[in-house]
Amino acid sequence: MIRSLPKFSPAARELPRNLPIVAIVGRPNVGKSTFFNRLVGERRAIVDDLPGVTRDRNYAETVWSGRRFLLVDTGGLESETHGKLEENVQAQSHLAVAEADVIMFLLDGKGGLNPLDEEALGWLRQTEKPVFFAVNKLDSRQRENNLYEFYALGLDKLYSISAEHGLGVPDLMDDVVKHLAPNIVEEAEDAVKVHAPLRVAIVGRPNVGKSTLTNRLLGFERSVVDSTPGTTRDAVDTPFNLRGEDCVLVDTAGIRRKARIDDRIERFSVSRSLNEVDRGDLIIHIIDGPENVTDQDAQILSYAVQRGKAILLVVNKWDIVRDTGGDVDKYREEIHYRLAFLEYVPIAFISAATGFGVRKMLETAARLVQAYRRKVSTSALNNALQKIVQAHTVPLFRNHPVKFYYGTQTGVAPPTFTFFVNKPDGILESYQKYLVGQLRQQLGLINAPIRLHFRARREPPTVVKRRGNSPSRSRKRAND
Numbered sequence: 001m002i003r004s005l006p007k008f009s010p011a012a013r014e015l016p017r018n019l020p021i022v023a024i025v026g027r028p029n030v031g032k033s034t035f036f037n038r039l040v041g042e043r044r045a046i047v048d049d050l051p052g053v054t055r056d057r058n059y060a061e062t063v064w065s066g067r068r069f070l071l072v073d074t075g076g077l078e079s080e081t082h083g084k085l086e087e088n089v090q091a092q093s094h095l096a097v098a099e100a101d102v103i104m105f106l107l108d109g110k111g112g113l114n115p116l117d118e119e120a121l122g123w124l125r126q127t128e129k130p131v132f133f134a135v136n137k138l139d140s141r142q143r144e145n146n147l148y149e150f151y152a153l154g155l156d157k158l159y160s161i162s163a164e165h166g167l168g169v170p171d172l173m174d175d176v177v178k179h180l181a182p183n184i185v186e187e188a189e190d191a192v193k194v195h196a197p198l199r200v201a202i203v204g205r206p207n208v209g210k211s212t213l214t215n216r217l218l219g220f221e222r223s224v225v226d227s228t229p230g231t232t233r234d235a236v237d238t239p240f241n242l243r244g245e246d247c248v249l250v251d252t253a254g255i256r257r258k259a260r261i262d263d264r265i266e267r268f269s270v271s272r273s274l275n276e277v278d279r280g281d282l283i284i285h286i287i288d289g290p291e292n293v294t295d296q297d298a299q300i301l302s303y304a305v306q307r308g309k310a311i312l313l314v315v316n317k318w319d320i321v322r323d324t325g326g327d328v329d330k331y332r333e334e335i336h337y338r339l340a341f342l343e344y345v346p347i348a349f350i351s352a353a354t355g356f357g358v359r360k361m362l363e364t365a366a367r368l369v370q371a372y373r374r375k376v377s378t379s380a381l382n383n384a385l386q387k388i389v390q391a392h393t394v395p396l397f398r399n400h401p402v403k404f405y406y407g408t409q410t411g412v413a414p415p416t417f418t419f420f421v422n423k424p425d426g427i428l429e430s431y432q433k434y435l436v437g438q439l440r441q442q443l444g445l446i447n448a449p450i451r452l453h454f455r456a457r458r459e460p461p462t463v464v465k466r467r468g469n470s471p472s473r474s475r476k477r478a479n480d
Helices: 032-040 084-099 115-127 141-153 169-177 210-218 264-279 295-306 318-323 328-338 358-372 378-391 429-442 471-479
Strands: 021-026 058-064 067-073 102-108 131-136 198-204 236-242 245-251 282-288 310-316 347-349 404-411 416-421 451-456
Touching: 021 032, 021 084, 021 115, 032 058, 032 067, 032 102, 032 169, 058 169, 058 236, 084 115, 102 115, 102 169, 115 131, 115 141, 131 141, 131 169, 198 210, 198 236, 198 264, 198 295, 210 236, 210 245, 210 282, 210 310, 210 358, 236 358, 264 295, 282 295, 282 358, 295 310, 310 318, 310 328, 310 358, 328 347, 347 358, 378 404, 378 429, 429 451
Parallel strands: 021 067, 021 102, 102 131, 198 245, 198 282, 282 310, 310 347, 416 451
Antiparallel strands: 058 067, 236 245, 404 416
16 A cells, blocks of 8 residues: 655745645656656656656746746655665655645556556545646547546546647646646746856766765755665756855766666666756766775766866765775875866865765855856956966967967856967967966966967057158258
8 A cells, every 4th residue: 555645744845935836646657757848848857668767856847828836757656665765766756745736646548547546546635635637648549448447536537648749738737727826926028037046966976975965955855865876867956055045956867987887767867967067057076985086987077177167076975984094185185186187176075974074065165156156357357467477478489479468257157268369379288277277366266167268469560650751851852
């Protein structure tokens, strides 16, 4: 039997309540994630024929008929659980129902009525919330007749839909949004667009503690945690406040080398994780403390560096390393030796399981974000440029001097500077590294990635007076 729904759950306080919540629930493989993607308008949830792909609650903000709400995809409801992992997945589904304002229960029109459907029906009636029952996968006339056997559940109304093809979805959603409270603030067509919130992605190899850290930061069991590598599959988004700034915290699937990925679901998960690195602003990369840095860590970090992301390197399970005689300074030196291209990246030592070092890690992350988004005045930039060039002049390029005229900031996140020089090709890579390092120190951009662009500007022509054109000389020639 399905465990009864708890009368009280902290889940009701997990997310901001300015938007109503609609949860999609049902047995495994009934098409919940396909339906979720259909309503969101993009492939946010991983879809596969294998049951049990979805494990965590997957949230997305969406709009139907002008009504904005949060949509939640959940793992499949099971009558029996085998092991801690399946129990945690079921708990996530229970939490989704507890916090939802409206529930959509999907039934499998292809597989037919299942005894678990009747058990779930009895469970959902305890919620005293609006529940809409939809029979999915009815995408042909032959399957349309399958709808009638579900009336044996004693339901007054059933919706016939095909999440894959969109059939019947408008009728269902039109009725669902009627039960949602009106949005507090409706967006006008001419309203000023709000900047996208900061995205903080937690990435790393499998089983290094990403979900444990996510739950620690949020203060509740947002992600399923299990010792089995690859537990997290979808990228899990959750609203989060980083030292006063609203952002989105993203727990991602562990990233392994492609040669070691045999499971197609894991392949999709890894692809989603790399996409989150592309979309993210701050990348919190977790290293397994006892195992230290690996080649795969270096590849993931290099991927983030190439895309100009703010990076915070976190050594997790430090309590284990410390108990075996580990030293912070020596460990940091070893990381810098193995990852020489990350000499500017801050390193935090934590234990996600106990909370050790997490507060200090957040303080470092907040400072890093400020530097990542900082706007520098043109005067401050050029004053710093003058000092930098005077302290160490640019080497000659093909026996010609290289001159800086002025610079200006042309972008933030990451800070991007464009310098106008007489010979852009003459700024060697070694001098560019020197310039970046000095800009970090003099402009308060410590730990931030910096991008440089060099544009050509010719020197103004020098005006030379021609002696033969002097009026006095002309008059003298005439008199002679």
